[in-house]
Amino acid sequence: MNDGRPPGSALMRIAVPTPVRRYFDYRLPADAQAVPPIGARVCVPFGSRRVVGVLVDLPASSDVPATRLRAAHEILDDTPLLTAELVAVLRWAAAYYHHAPGEVFTAAMPGILRQGRMPPAREQAHWQLTLTGRDTCAEALRRRAPRQAEVLEMFHRAADAPVSEEQLAAGLGHDWRPALRRMVQRGLLTAATAPAAPGVQPPAPMPSPAPGPSLTTDQASAVAAIEAAQARGGFTAWLLHGVTGSGKTEVYLRAIRRVLDAGGQALVLVPEIGLTPQLVQRLAHRLPTRVVTMHSGMSDGERARAFLAARDGSAGVVLGTRSGVFAPLRNPQLIVVDEEHDASLKQQDGFRYHARDLAVFRARQLGIPVVLGSATPSLESLHNVARGRYSLLRLPRRAGAGEPPTVRLVDLRREAAEGGLTAMLLERMRSHLQAGAQVLLFLNRRGFAPVWMCVECGWIAQCPRCDARLTYHQRTMRLRCHHCGHERRAAERCQDCPGQPRPIGAGTEQVEQAIAAHFPDVPVARIDRDSTRRRGELERQLEDIRAGRTRILIGTQMLTKGHDFPRVTLVGVLNADGGLFSSDFRAPERLAQLIVQVAGRAGRASRGGEVLVQTSFPEHPLLFTLLREGYDGFARAAAAERTAAGWPPFSALAMLRAEAAQPDPAQAFLAMAAQRASDELQTMAPGGGTADVAVLGPAPAPMERRAGRFRMQLLLQAPTRAPLQLLLARLLPILDTASEGRRVRWSVDVDPIELD
DNA sequence: AGCACGCCGACT
């Protein structure tokens, strides 16, 4: 029975998976029994195809003439797949980022679900210890097979009771399957027929949550402030600015614990690389609930099941990367965004949303607290604190006995670096190694050398498809483009003269080689995308580091996030100059964050750490301020510069980008866009103050040619978001229908963070 | 993005 309304006259507004910036209206299916709920999936005819969309509204009328409306084929859900609250977030996001709603909704759903299917309900598999397994010592296994040792430990903790897949996943994060399979082969574990015969054996117990450490006074007052807000109810945004090692996670844990005790759910977002098995484990060990993760490394089925567990409320904590912000939640009471400054929270292609900003919007709409945590907050968040939109919580001291590290600059113009290492750094390395500590060297440049040059004539190996140099990789004797993947043999002869090209400058591969020459007996690990390509390789290397088997670590950005190395006391930043003279106004902020984050790896143990930063520009004001006044001082100076220059957060930006196989169509499209933008601004000027929007460009992108395509950009800059939004709302429909747009690939980026 | 419709070259 329906609710009395004749279903035939009801309309459905559907987000249809297509790049068109619009919703589509349909009639109910002919056989509909009732009006479906908002957030249900609906199968509809679209052109000549059948597609699965999401019901976002039941409008009273449509702009589309009734004769053109078609009836939906089928309603796929009677319990909505997306909550009404989430639908509202997605609708807002589509409007704010000016992206096609259908693609926004697509981005929010796991593949299986957006195809209109449900994940196969998988029989929960269980395993238990064999007698051999019971007698095997996890520690004995740890050296050769750390992953297996962790699995074994988990079974020992369960004290002979069978352990389920889900418990393994919660306790160990992803990737436990291969280890488990080998252990079954080795006869340590065996499949359990059933978790429990009814009434005989209790189901395998959740490992009971471990008690937390006692809080520092800073932590305690942060927790108290958040708890007061939780008790009060309603939206509050906190910026938790805690130095490395100050125990931000502990603060999150207390706030989450409180939410769980009240029967609610917490959503925790971390940058891609921060979602480590250690973090999953820590949450699972400490919280009396099911923790589900959502990230790109999961299979379709796992992802869909995690999504449904979030929606049904069976998971108390949802831990995800960027796209986790779109998890449907039954009873959300807290959102946490860790490392809120991290650029990977912003999607850089397609639907270019910022997970942190959407998290804040979502929390406001839900009327719940949101906690943004970082040791190096973004200038945006600090600005929001200054304007009173966020409340600041500070953890200025390390939680343990650790002293903050001392930071010094090494002048590369006075001290020659060989293989990336100055004599000064080598001397300090020797000293720290002798004291039994570990050393971490950071260099944001993989490969052997960034340049392959003929010393006779100056010829430099260039990528044929990008405006970029090729990086020399010595192990493979090949030249590789780090922007498009182009690869070729490194020729021994110059192309232009009889000379012999050779590598110039140092990458991680070369540093590794130089270290081996200087410290032949010290075990070294190199951690970058090349050395950790194999599955599980990163985990294996990190385990060697944690166990102290590795003494010197060389790595790129990968090394700076989410990993603790308590025995590292010396950190070397081999070359800090990359960000000093960039055209991107955010480069200094990123460099400062990087230096502080890397430095934070030093001396988390009781001994004071030491940081050496090698640079050719030791007098540069950025480095000077950062060293003398710390991140706070740097942030103040950077904010003053941004104010003067009119950059965010003291203005709002949107970037139009266009690329094509030839430069002309991209240029022509953006020139047209600039013209039409100016036209619109003319007609808008009287009321809305829109004349304040500056149209800058079009100009070639900083790397004009990339992967064989020419890239141009047009920047729109305004003092506030409102006029920019108004302009975009009027400009984009024009661009959508312009013929110039058909010959190029173009996109809008609202609040861009990479200006290239 | 698909997909259809549409109007011009080399083939069974």
Added chain:
DNA sequence: GTCGGCGTGCTC
């Protein structure tokens, strides 16, 4: 005479 090239336009 048709198969198919990709320009152009549309999808409730």
